[in-house]
């Protein structure tokens with residue numbers, strides 16, 4: 001670790017200031033360690049995908065599932081994405097991780113289909129850096145063709161800030177993605193700092209109502225008003241709505257009453273490893289008329 005700190009100090013082209021700021025030093029070192037571990041994680045097969053079902057409000061039909069990455073680190077702990085995706089973004093590993101997520105998602109979709117389990121659409125989270133690639137849409141199309149998956153089986157979850165980074169380019173990219181057959185969701189809708197004007201210019205399919213609004217739905221009139229507005233807006237623009245983070249029956253009932261289209265959250269199921277998801281879906285299907 002002394003070597004790593006020395007390297008870092010040298011790389012920054014300064015003297016040994018770092019050695020005299022122990023706290024800073026420790027945080028830089030742990031960050032460096034995380035980066036090195038992440039670099040190995042792909043080759044070591046330490047990433048895992050979890051799947052969380054989304055249900056139609058009206059009839060309980062499976063709308064699809066969201067794909068959520070986890071990392072089983074050297075210590076065997078399951079690390080949630082918020083702890084490593086931002087680092088992967090910063091150090092440029094997100095491209096390789098994103099490619100792996102897409103490939104594994106396609107493989108899993110095909111495996112379930114071969115086993116007679118129909119999961120209409122798998123929704124994949126895209127990072128800002130992936131989306132900013134000049135050839136993002138073409139690359140996605142090419143990868144899916146190589147993987148033998150129909151783009152209609154894949155939904156891409158994007159955030160407002162990603163869309164707003166370069167509005168003109170975004171419009172063209174979304175146009176191309178739609179041509180290829182992907183569907184597009186805005187994740188965490190309502191939490192970004194963006195003008196509503198962009199909704200007129202972008203080809204979108206789904207607004208995912210952020211879980212912060214859902215959580216406060218029954219306690220906070222403002223949260224309810226925001227959810228009502230999102231649903232009204234979506235309806236007027238012919239977009240679907242999915243409520244995220246639905247944990248209670250009271251939230252579900254209120255969302256349904258307000259006309260929300262679909263839901264995702266612990267009330268339905270937690271994100272599950274592939275085999276548990278398959279078992280969950282089989283049991284779920286069994287309890288429903290065909």
Ligand code: C2E
Nearest residue numbers: 068069080081082085101125126127245246247265266271
């Ligand atoms: P997100 O896309 O908004 O995903 C929803 C998050 O809410 C997930 O956290 C999920 O486990 C959690 N969640 C679902 N239902 C409930 C609920 O009822 N209550 C509560 N409290 N939470 C619920 P997770 O899996 O930790 O993922 C966090 C974020 O990491 C995701 O937020 C997404 O932005 C990012 N992420 C996850 N997988 C990937 C990936 O493969 N690539 C990229 N670039 N980002 C990813």
Ligand code: MG
Nearest residue numbers: 066125157187
């Ligand atoms: Mg998401």
Ligand code: MG
Nearest residue numbers: 187188208244
């Ligand atoms: Mg979200």
Ligand code: MG
Nearest residue numbers: 187188210211
């Ligand atoms: Mg989020």
